[in-house]
Amino acid sequence: MTSPLKVPVQMPKEKWISGHLTSFKQDPLAFLDQIQKEDTDIVRLRFGHQNIYHIKDPDILKEVLVTKADYFKKAKSFAVLKAFVGEGLLTSEGEVHKQQRRRMQPSFTESHLSSYVMVMEEETKEMMANWKLDTPFNIHTELMNVALGIICRTMFGTDVNKDYLTISQAIDEIMTTSTKRIRSLIKIPLSVPTKENKKYVQSILALENVISSIIQKRREQPTPTRTDLLSILMESRDKDGNVMSERQLRDEVMTIFLAGHETTANAMGWTMYHVATHPNVERKIMDEIQEVVGNSNLTYEHAKQLTYLKAAIHEAIRLHPPAWLFGREAKESITIGENWGLHKGDVVHISPYVMHRQKQYYQEPDTFVPERFLDDSLKHNPRFTYLPFGGGARSCIGNHFSIIEATVVLATIYRYNSINLDKNYPVIPNPLITLRPKEGIMVTVNDS
Numbered sequence: 487m488t489s490p491l492k493v494p495v496q497m498p499k500e501k502w503i504s505g506h507l508t509s510f511k512q513d514p515l516a517f518l519d520q521i522q523k524e525d526t527d528i529v530r531l532r533f534g535h536q537n538i539y540h541i542k543d544p545d546i547l548k549e550v551l552v553t554k555a556d557y558f559k560k561a562k563s564f565a566v567l568k569a570f571v572g573e574g575l576l577t578s579e580g581e582v583h584k585q586q587r588r589r590m591q592p593s594f595t596e597s598h599l600s601s602y603v604m605v606m607e608e609e610t611k612e613m614m615a616n617w618k619l620d621t622p623f624n625i626h627t628e629l630m631n632v633a634l635g636i637i638c639r640t641m642f643g644t645d646v647n648k649d650y651l652t653i654s655q656a657i658d659e660i661m662t663t664s665t666k667r668i669r670s671l672i673k674i675p676l677s678v679p680t681k682e683n684k685k686y687v688q689s690i691l692a693l694e695n696v697i698s699s700i701i702q703k704r705r706e707q708p709t710p711t712r713t714d715l716l717s718i719l720m721e722s723r724d725k726d727g728n729v730m731s732e733r734q735l736r737d738e739v740m741t742i743f744l745a746g747h748e749t750t751a752n753a754m755g756w757t758m759y760h761v762a763t764h765p766n767v768e769r770k771i772m773d774e775i776q777e778v779v780g781n782s783n784l785t786y787e788h789a790k791q792l793t794y795l796k797a798a799i800h801e802a803i804r805l806h807p808p809a810w811l812f813g814r815e816a817k818e819s820i821t822i823g824e825n826w827g828l829h830k831g832d833v834v835h836i837s838p839y840v841m842h843r844q845k846q847y848y849q850e851p852d853t854f855v856p857e858r859f860l861d862d863s864l865k866h867n868p869r870f871t872y873l874p875f876g877g878g879a880r881s882c883i884g885n886h887f888s889i890i891e892a893t894v895v896l897a898t899i900y901r902y903n904s905i906n907l908d909k910n911y912p913v914i915p916n917p918l919i920t921l922r923p924k925e926g927i928m929v930t931v932n933d934s
């Protein structure tokens with residue numbers, strides 16, 4: 487006899503129509519703290535008519551992301567992202583996804599990563615050349631621009647220097663409005679010309695223009711010896727010998743363009759924020775850089791050896807994971823964990839923010855301690871207690887790229903500078919699609 491399906495505990499305080507969506511929208515991180523406090527592996531929520539199961543147990547996460555992954559697809563909220571990334575790697579499903587992932591993987595292998603280090607260092611030095619000592623500035627904006635420069639040069643073999651302002655304004659608009667649309671029960675179709683829709687569509691068009699000119703430039707100056715991602719995408723053929731459609735090419739370039747710089751810039755920003763509030767950590771990072779790199783140019787081998795800096799990056803994205811919440815949707819009825827029953831269409835929430843702050847896996851979970859990634863304290867933790875890059879077949883393709891990038895950029899900065907937070911500007915996390923510092927991070931720079 488099969489045991490009856492279990493129904494997870496329902497979060498308290500739901501509203502009649504919106505369910506828990508109203509309290510979630512008011513303060514998403516405080517809402518996640520409430521979920522953290524619930525003494526159960528899965529918490530049941532309702533956003534309007536949508537059932538949501540928030541999973542807190544690493545073994546059940548493994549089922550959703552790995553062992554039973556075929557029963558799930560990307561969550562419905564990803565439909566909003568399709569307005570700008572279309573059917574790129576992040577949002578596509580099934581065979582299209584598998585084929586595209588196979589095509590793009592070579593750009594992320596170790597041999598390619600090592601060839602990107604010089605560009606990463608160069609872009610960082612160019613950024614630093616404009617810094618004025620002891621004058622406050624927003625380092626988060628600088629990191630966004632440097633990450634954008636790096637992704638464009640390494641993946642698409644071009645730079646977009648003159649477009650920084652247009653791009654950053656468009657991205658801010660897209661992030662804010664998409665988040666609003668994801669959290670609205672009623673979404674006004676983009677074809678309806680409301681003021682908000684018009685601004686949103688214009689921002690998407692502004693990015694599309696940037697992407698089109700990247701592709702156009704390559705068409706006008708093809709270089710057969712190139713091996714960057716753009717060449718791979720433009721030259722690869724399917725089993726019938728056909729090249730990728732214009733639309734697919736645009737979607738993949740847009741996906742890498744967006745997913746490849748915003749998240750890494752946030753990871754670097756949060757690391758700099760935590761390091762600035764822990765001067766002893768900054769000192770250790772500087773000493774390590776001096777010991778490993780000395781007076782040489784930074785290389786991939788150096789980056790691999792900067793273990794303390796990398797521990798600080800991992801610790802920062804433990805506390806402030808750029809991808810703080812993502813989801814899946816059940817394609818059919820299925821049970822997970824101890825016979826918890828999900829129906830077709832139910833949504834599963836996975837939050838690195840929640841997983842990374844669980845007391846049973848992290849001592850003093852809210853404290854910044856890079857050393858925990860170097861000693862044995864996390865050794866016995868189950869696999870999905872740390873998942874800043876997701877897991878399974880849909881895990882982040884840019885995982886190693888972003889860690890190398892953050893290591894090279896931050897090593898180049900801390901090699902020459904000490905960074906102090908400007909106390910007049912508090913740093914507040916803003917959970918949009920990614921977890922960003924709300925008004926950026928104001929700092930002053932001193933010689934080290």
Ligand code: HEM
Nearest residue numbers: 575576745746749750753808809812875876880882884888
């Ligand atoms: C610290 C930086 C980054 C973080 C925290 C991050 C996080 C994530 C997470 C959590 C996922 C999985 C989402 C899901 O399962 O629904 C993901 C997927 C993805 N990421 Fe990243 N990412 C980062 C950097 C990058 C970079 C540098 C690139 C590209 C150069 C990139 C491209 C992608 C793509 C294309 C996917 C979809 C992969 C697939 O479904 O096959 N990401 N990322």
